[in-house]
Amino acid sequence: MNVHSPHERRPLAQSTARRDAAHFIDGAFTTGTTGKSWQNLCPVDGSAIGTVPEGGEAEVDAAVKAARAALDGPWGSMSVTERTDLLGAVADEINRRFDDFLEAECLDTGKPMSLASHVDIPRGAANFKMFTDVAKTVATECFPMPTPDGAGALNYALRRPRGVIAVISPWNLPLLLMTWKVGPALALGNTVVVKPSEETPLTATLLGEVMNKVGVPRGVYNVVHGFGPDSAGEFLTRHPLVNGITFTGETRTGEAIMKQAAHGIRPVSFELGGKNPALVFADCDLDKAIEGTMRSVFSNCGQVCLGTERVYVERPLFETFVARLKQGAEALRLGRPEDPATGLGPLISKEHQGKVLSYYRKAVEEGATVVTGGGVPAMPAELAGGSWIEPTIWTGLSDDAACVTEEIFGPCCHIRPFDTEAEAIRLANGTPYGLAAAVWTENLSRAHRVASRLDVGICWVNSWFLRDLRTAFGGAKASGIGREGGVHSLEFYTEMTNVCVKL
Numbered sequence: 001m002n003v004h005s006p007h008e009r010r011p012l013a014q015s016t017a018r019r020d021a022a023h024f025i026d027g028a029f030t031t032g033t034t035g036k037s038w039q040n041l042c043p044v045d046g047s048a049i050g051t052v053p054e055g056g057e058a059e060v061d062a063a064v065k066a067a068r069a070a071l072d073g074p075w076g077s078m079s080v081t082e083r084t085d086l087l088g089a090v091a092d093e094i095n096r097r098f099d100d101f102l103e104a105e106c107l108d109t110g111k112p113m114s115l116a117s118h119v120d121i122p123r124g125a126a127n128f129k130m131f132t133d134v135a136k137t138v139a140t141e142c143f144p145m146p147t148p149d150g151a152g153a154l155n156y157a158l159r160r161p162r163g164v165i166a167v168i169s170p171w172n173l174p175l176l177l178m179t180w181k182v183g184p185a186l187a188l189g190n191t192v193v194v195k196p197s198e199e200t201p202l203t204a205t206l207l208g209e210v211m212n213k214v215g216v217p218r219g220v221y222n223v224v225h226g227f228g229p230d231s232a233g234e235f236l237t238r239h240p241l242v243n244g245i246t247f248t249g250e251t252r253t254g255e256a257i258m259k260q261a262a263h264g265i266r267p268v269s270f271e272l273g274g275k276n277p278a279l280v281f282a283d284c285d286l287d288k289a290i291e292g293t294m295r296s297v298f299s300n301c302g303q304v305c306l307g308t309e310r311v312y313v314e315r316p317l318f319e320t321f322v323a324r325l326k327q328g329a330e331a332l333r334l335g336r337p338e339d340p341a342t343g344l345g346p347l348i349s350k351e352h353q354g355k356v357l358s359y360y361r362k363a364v365e366e367g368a369t370v371v372t373g374g375g376v377p378a379m380p381a382e383l384a385g386g387s388w389i390e391p392t393i394w395t396g397l398s399d400d401a402a403c404v405t406e407e408i409f410g411p412c413c414h415i416r417p418f419d420t421e422a423e424a425i426r427l428a429n430g431t432p433y434g435l436a437a438a439v440w441t442e443n444l445s446r447a448h449r450v451a452s453r454l455d456v457g458i459c460w461v462n463s464w465f466l467r468d469l470r471t472a473f474g475g476a477k478a479s480g481i482g483r484e485g486g487v488h489s490l491e492f493y494t495e496m497t498n499v500c501v502k503l
């Protein structure tokens with residue numbers, strides 16, 4: 001993770017400071033009309049942060065219509081320069097209110113502030129800045145052609161905004177992943193309705209304040225809170241005035257949304273789950289491979305779609321690697337977000353803790369050797385209500401075990417030895433997923449060869465989560481549809497019209 005913040009941190013506000021969330025529709029905050037709401041719980045200690053209103057069909061309809069009106073009104077008639085200047089101001093305002101975003105994100109997720117202040121919040125701002133640059137330099141093709149009468153014709157392409165974009169985002173990197181879609185959508189002239197994860201409503205709400213502060217016209221950015229099926233998520237993706245759906249989340253949710261999108265033939269862009277491999281060759285720089293694998297397995301408590309859950313190590317290095325990773329895992333300190341010594345926060349919720357623990361039990365039933373972890377850690381009394389989990393390493397599972405093939409989304413991995421490069425590639429490609437891989441080797445030829453044979457959207461060599469936002473980001477196989485990032489985002493966020501002019 002290579003984004004650095006120039007900001008000093010202030011301590012996380014005690015969770016006694018309640019923060020109620022609200023929908024942000026047509027430039028105004030509202031709790032809507034359903035009368036339904038839920039309590040937002042902090043995963044650090046289970047305390048209530050505040051209330052979140054659940055949007056229904058009326059809130060979704062109002063938000064989508066506001067987005068359409070903005071598109072047909074002030075937003076649609078702005079020049080690229082006016083639009084991108086405003087979005088640059090959004091990025092600046094996120095940076096100015098850095099600590100507000102940081103506090104909100106850490107209350108919602110429980111993640112260490114050291115992580116959120118270096119990754120989540122700076123990327124929230126960078127996602128706006130980057131796509132203003134892309135929008136200002138969009139080029140299109142032009143084909144002059146001969147015609148039988150000799151006069152000729154000129155074909156040129158126009159890129160137009162796709163329209164009203166539904167953004168459905170997850171809880172693991174809430175601001176980062178939401179703005180990764182809102183940034184390009186707005187820069188390229190669309191308007192958005194965001195349905196943030198029900199677990200993490202705060203930063204999407206806060207971004208509404210930023211939009212108003214810098215003067216983004218009302219209706220351009222809207223937020224409706226709620227759940228998925230039979231709630232705001234489903235109502236939004238089924239709404240007939242939505243022109244495209246961009247979604248980050250679980251693969252099986254993607255399947256449900258695809259069915260919802262089929263109504264009206266709306267295009268989708270999907271960033272989905274993963275079961276990502278790391279391939280560690282005996283010729284690697286071991287210290288770097290251990291440091292990188294520690295991050296890829298345990299960062300954000302293992303709740304990163306790009307994270308490693310399967311580690312394949314060339315046999316001569318196997319015992320040493322397992323011992324070193326065990327040592328690293330056992331040195332991780334679990335604690336509160338604001339403690340600079342905290343290396344591991346809690347899982348997002350009690351429900352997710354239950355899911356991860358069920359895999360911890362299943363690994364044992366499937367015959368794993370538990371190298372370290374495997375349960376719930378003893379925490380001080382004031383944190384006992386949190387969703388804490390031990391960092392866990394297994395060996396000895398078969399290649400078709402559930403814990404080797406299914407995404408767990410927790411701080412855990414299985415380590416298995418391999419003997420040949422071909423075997424490592426076969427094992428790495430052996431799941432329905434294809435999001436990311438990490439290859440650790442000092443042999444440059446091997447690095448290129450292996451990278452070209454992995455069925456993944458992103459392959460890191462001797463690194464992990466090193467991001468250049470100009471590059472194509474997305475997953476192969478069951479890990480996604482389409483690519484976003486840099487000019488690749490034009491594919492989903494714009495419609496192309498070919499204009500053929502007979503001269």
Ligand code: NAD
Pocket residue numbers: 168169170171172177195196197198226227228229232233234237248249250251253254256257260270271272273274304305407409435475479480
């Ligand atoms: P999730 O699929 O449970 O939920 C994501 C969002 O979809 C939430 O806002 C949820 O309310 C909404 N939703 C659920 N059902 C819906 C429906 N039927 N219609 C409309 N909206 C619906 O995912 P999560 O648990 O929030 O996030 C974790 C998952 O996300 C993991 O599988 C992880 O791998 C994946 N993820 C992928 C990437 C990537 O870039 N590929 C990035 C981050 C997370």
Ligand code: 6OD
Pocket residue numbers: 172173177180271303304305306467473
């Ligand atoms: O870095 C990004 O742009 C990105 N989409 C990261 C996804 C991380 C998944 O948890």
